[in-house]
Amino acid sequence: MTAVGADGLDAIRTDPSRAVLGFDFDGTLAPIVDDPAAARAHPGAAPALARLAPRVGALAIITGRPARVAVEYGGFEGVDGLVVLGQYGLERWESGMLTEPDPPPGIAEARAKLPGVLEAAGAPPGTFVEDKAHALVVHTRRCAEPQVALDRLRSIIAALAERTGLAVEPGRYVLELRPPGVDKGRALRSLADAFAEKRGAPPSAVLFAGDDLGDLAAFDAVDALRAEGVPGVAVCSGSNEVTELADRADLVVDGPDGVVELLGTLLDG
Ligand SMILES: O=P(O)(O)OC[C@H]1O[C@H](O[C@H]2O[C@H](CO)[C@@H](O)[C@H](O)[C@H]2O)[C@H](O)[C@@H](O)[C@@H]1O
Numbered sequence: 001m002t003a004v005g006a007d008g009l010d011a012i013r014t015d016p017s018r019a020v021l022g023f024d025f026d027g028t029l030a031p032i033v034d035d036p037a038a039a040r041a042h043p044g045a046a047p048a049l050a051r052l053a054p055r056v057g058a059l060a061i062i063t064g065r066p067a068r069v070a071v072e073y074g075g076f077e078g079v080d081g082l083v084v085l086g087q088y089g090l091e092r093w094e095s096g097m098l099t100e101p102d103p104p105p106g107i108a109e110a111r112a113k114l115p116g117v118l119e120a121a122g123a124p125p126g127t128f129v130e131d132k133a134h135a136l137v138v139h140t141r142r143c144a145e146p147q148v149a150l151d152r153l154r155s156i157i158a159a160l161a162e163r164t165g166l167a168v169e170p171g172r173y174v175l176e177l178r179p180p181g182v183d184k185g186r187a188l189r190s191l192a193d194a195f196a197e198k199r200g201a202p203p204s205a206v207l208f209a210g211d212d213l214g215d216l217a218a219f220d221a222v223d224a225l226r227a228e229g230v231p232g233v234a235v236c237s238g239s240n241e242v243t244e245l246a247d248r249a250d251l252v253v254d255g256p257d258g259v260v261e262l263l264g265t266l267l268d269g
Pocket of ligand 1: 024025026027031032033034035036039062063064065130132137139141170172173174176212214
């Protein structure tokens with residue numbers, strides 16, 4: 001644990017009612033599995049979030065998943081006060097209400113071209129596409145050599161993104177084509193700013209926990225808030241697939257088991 005991270009945790013425990021907490025879903029609250037449709041939150045996640053929600057300033061899941069999917073797979077429907085920011089902040093779910101924009105026009109073109117592009121690139125057996133309406137995700141986890149497959153597809157997915165006005169979000173054996181202009185850092189920042197506006201004072205502390213490259217933007221937001229005087233903690237849900245987050249984190253825990261254990265200690269003031 002870094003010294004500034006320990007200060008951030010102390011600040012949360014001292015004044016939880018003004019703390020802003022954000023959690024990634026896959027790999028952080030839900031163990032990674034081969035089939036994205038089979039992912040489910042750790043059984044302790046929803047109960048721990050339900051205990052925290054009424055006691056903290058803001059509590060959010062910030063995920064690449066569609067918000068409705070995260071709510072369903074997480075079992076978060078009954079967690080009063082929880083906000084789910086889906087598709088990297090494009091969508092907002094709160095108290096059963098979902099707000100989402102129309103999909104960007106480039107998605108339809110990318111959807112039409114992607115099968116041909118994958119075939120022309122010689123995408124290995126096991127490669128498949130997850131269609132999230134606002135984004136398309138190319139998965140290689142089920143290939144015989146997932147990293148080799150991902151590396152083979154990187155440049156053609158980047159070229160397709162360029163042609164269709166989309167951004168590429170790389171992740172754990174995935175390359176995602178998604179709308180530009182959103183990321184988890186902006187999403188976390190918007191939560192902190194909304195809290196400050198509503199309460200007339202900045203949060204007492206901010207925490208974000210994640211496991212994948214898309215979570216680094218939220219770590220950047222924790223750093224930026226810290227530079228403005230808000231104590232912060234960046235938590236890495238550790239895995240042997242991604243090392244970049246552990247290098248940047250204040251605290252590394254043992255995957256979703258470790259994250260759920262941490263959730264249970266955040267009110268131990
Ligand atoms: O922001 P997150 O909540 O971490 O979502 C990011 C992507 O996660 C999903 O893929 C990851 O989890 C799958 C299920 O465990 C796994 O099979 C895959 O290899 C992982 O990359 C999801 O399918 C994507 O749509 C999300 O963007």
